[in-house]
Amino acid sequence: MTRHNCPNCGAPIESTQCPYCGTVFYDFTVMDSETPTYIRMNWYGHQMVFRALMRSAEINMHSGGMFSPDDMDVDIEFTVLPDDDGVLMKRIELKGE
Numbered sequence: 001m002t003r004h005n006c007p008n009c010g011a012p013i014e015s016t017q018c019p020y021c022g023t024v025f026y027d028f029t030v031m032d033s034e035t036p037t038y039i040r041m042n043w044y045g046h047q048m049v050f051r052a053l054m055r056s057a058e059i060n061m062h063s064g065g066m067f068s069p070d071d072m073d074v075d076i077e078f079t080v081l082p083d084d085d086g087v088l089m090k091r092i093e094l095k096g097e
């Protein structure tokens with residue numbers, strides 16, 4: 001992964017979470033609408049992994065200002081695809097975490 005700086009504290013980070021302040025950084029610019037990606041998330045107490053294609057990523061402005069949480073939201077939608085074995089979503093135990 002490309003080295004970058006934490007948007008919160010400025011520390012250099014190489015993963016999706018800053019080791020200094022704990023801020024999580026999702027870089028959606030590395031995704032496009034043609035290449036499937038894998039997403040891991042918590043779901044009812046289990047870590048699930050699924051293959052997905054980013055369907056849309058929209059930034060919505062609701063008023064002229066950008067200073068209130070109500071002024072702006074971001075919608076990111078994924079289409080879930082079957083993996084090579086035909087399974088849509090799996091529980092995967094990842095090593096070393």
Ligand SMILES: [Zn+2]
Pocket residue numbers: 006007008009010011018019020021022023
């Ligand atoms: Zn940080």
